[in-house]
Amino acid sequence: MENGNTKVSAEYGHIRIANEVVATIAGLAATEVEGVTAMSGGIGGGIAEMLGRKNLTKGVKVEVGEKETAVDLNIIVDFGSKIPEVAKAVQENVKRSIESMTGLAVVEVNVHIQGVNFVTPEPKEEDRLK
Template sequence: MDAIQNLEYGEIRIAEDVIATIAGLSAIEVNGVAGMSGGLVGGIAEILGRKSLSKGVKVDINEKGGFIDLYLIVDYGTKIPEVAWEIQDKVKRAIEVMTNLEVIEVNIHVQGVNFLKATAEEGKPQGTK
């Protein structure tokens, strides 16, 4: 269901994909987020590129408002609860400001941890143990 606003001269419909893209862009701007997750493939979380941000987001809109689920991969060493709270706040604010849709929930699902950044900072080539 799209977000619909009835106005004096007609209505405005905002597709769920638009809301998902806003949520995804807002989430990856937070330090500690390695990327959006496309789900678990063979037990390994797949990091999506910028063009696929909405695939790591599930949007549900009903008469109460918007419910957002974000599937993320975080960087190793990240304080996950702190990052999650920042993501929730940033996503909620961005969607409400840009679309005027009331966001009821922003649920964070951590699907994996990115170790590549940690090994690069230690001076090891990426992908080595």
């Protein structure tokens, strides 16, 4: 690893994959899974801090070596979701995405459930006019 980037030797030179690239792939792959409301900044960032697709690296921590990577994700799930199933789907999607896009071997994907999103129904038009 050099300056926080993955360095891979290639036939014509070196390929460097920045940690932020791996974190972005992981964040996007996690938010694609049904039942994941958002990424969370973690306990330090506050559970109430829910982030959309604009900042996919929030709630994602990666450790990248020359050939392997490990990922920690902090997520918020939808109320009513089966948390173990959502977490397993996140692990599989993140692993598949990182390995196919970067060629790095994903040794672990740790999913930390930081909260549950309770969906509140939108007020009806009649209720808003009262």
